[in-house]
Amino acid sequence: RKEVEQDPGPFNVPEGATVAFNCTYSNSASQSFFWYRQDCRKEPKLLMSVYSSGNEDGRFTAQLNRASQYISLLIRDSKLSDSATYLCVVTLNTGGFKTIFGAGTRLFVKA
Amino acid sequence: GAVVSQHPSWVICKSGTSVKIECRSLDFQATTMFWYRQFPKQSLMLMATSNEGSKATYEQGVEKDKFLINHASLTLSTLTVTSAHPEDSSFYICSAREELGQGANYGYTFGSGTRLTVV
Numbered sequence: 001r002k003e004v005e006q007d008p009g010p011f012n013v014p015e016g017a018t019v020a021f022n023c024t025y026s027n028s029a030s031q032s033f034f035w036y037r038q039d040c041r042k043e044p045k046l047l048m049s050v051y052s053s054g055n056e057d058g059r060f061t062a063q064l065n066r067a068s069q070y071i072s073l074l075i076r077d078s079k080l081s082d083s084a085t086y087l088c089v090v091t092l093n094t095g096g097f098k099t100i101f102g103a104g105t106r107l108f109v110k111a
Numbered sequence: 112g113a114v115v116s117q118h119p120s121w122v123i124c125k126s127g128t129s130v131k132i133e134c135r136s137l138d139f140q141a142t143t144m145f146w147y148r149q150f151p152k153q154s155l156m157l158m159a160t161s162n163e164g165s166k167a168t169y170e171q172g173v174e175k176d177k178f179l180i181n182h183a184s185l186t187l188s189t190l191t192v193t194s195a196h197p198e199d200s201s202f203y204i205c206s207a208r209e210e211l212g213q214g215a216n217y218g219y220t221f222g223s224g225t226r227l228t229v230v
Binding site for chain 1: 202
């Protein structure tokens with residue numbers, strides 16, 4: 001089992017739709033969680049951190065479920081510009097600091 | 112926000128030559144930087160963790176003698192691909208660890224990446 005798993009998609013949604021991605025992680029000692037966005041042939045950029053209490057930034061909402069070991073990202077009112085790959089990132093410290101990237105979920109928002 | 116500068120953005124080199132890639136944190140100090148490699152349509156794969164003033168920690172399967180990492184200052188880490196071969200052609204990205212607020216520990220600011228083509 002991969003340490004961080006994401007549905008690769010692609011998710012094809014119309015503008016204005018609400019779309020949700022999940023990401024599961026296998027190590028219960030995982031400490032911090034993030035969603036990154038990566039546009040084609042560009043570097044990943046931090047979209048948002050994921051806090052235990054959940055957090056919202058505009059149209060984006062991130063949730064963490066430690067009991068089930070998954071994080072989620074909800075995008076409301078999708079825009080064409082939201083088309084990208086969304087990477088789930090998990091960090092843990094098990095005798096050494098480690099960062100694990102999910103393979104990414106591809107989103108296409110169409111007019 | 113934090114900015115990480117990575118140079119060069121692209122490079123073409125002949126097989127057997129060495130290529131150095133620089134990663135600089137411009138407005139913050141980064142005791143820890145990371146080097147990733149990304150092949151087409153794949154996710155980032157961590158190659159090594161670069162620690163200022165000490166030896167880098169390499170991931171399993173990454174040859175430390177081939178991918179030389181130097182983190183001589185708090186704002187600069189370099190990756191040198193020695194004796195490059197066509198299979199080393201890839202997108203190399205660095206990131207620097209930065210502190211985030213609100214209880215989250217760290218986030219990662221990425222450089223813009225270096226596209227290496229070995230011919």
